[in-house]
Each structure stands twice: as structure tokens, then as C-alpha cells.
Amino acid sequence: MEQTKISLASTTTINPNKLYLIDFSKLNSVNDLVLILAAMSIAFPGDHPHIEALKPFLNTDNPMDIPGREAKPQSKEFNLPKLKQVK
Numbered sequence: 001m002e003q004t005k006i007s008l009a010s011t012t013t014i015n016p017n018k019l020y021l022i023d024f025s026k027l028n029s030v031n032d033l034v035l036i037l038a039a040m041s042i043a044f045p046g047d048h049p050h051i052e053a054l055k056p057f058l059n060t061d062n063p064m065d066i067p068g069r070e071a072k073p074q075s076k077e078f079n080l081p082k083l084k085q086v087k
Contacts, residue, residue, distance in 0.1 A: 022036055043064065044058070
């Protein structure tokens, strides 16, 4: 008698050089969508135009630095010398 192996793992090969879209028809529950969103590592910068609307859903306890973005220098007040009028 010959044995047959059955695997629940997907046999589709994923090409690392291609983009793949989500097939939302394959989602079974809200948990599937939560898993997808968590895997995408969606983040919003502090200067996002809708940051106030998103604020209740953000992890504000642990903000991360934005790679490649330097902190904006804080403006410092300084006094310029008074110019003499040229005649």
C-alpha cells in the first residue's frame, strides 16, 4: 500500500522580486485583516495631516525615529546688530 502525504502548507512559490496584492476574498474574519495590517508595519509620521484623527489608535508610548529624516532644528531667537543708514 502506497502512502500519500498531505500538507496544508501552500505550494505556491513566492518570488522575492515581485509585488503581491491581498486577495480580500480569501479573508475569513477581522483577525485576518488585523494580521495583514500588522505584517505591513503601517506607521504614520507625527506631521501626518490626519494625525489627530488617528491618535486614538496609535501606540504613543513608543514612537520611532523616521529613517533618513533629521529632526527639525528648533528655532532660536537671536539679536541682529542694528544697521547704520547709508547716505
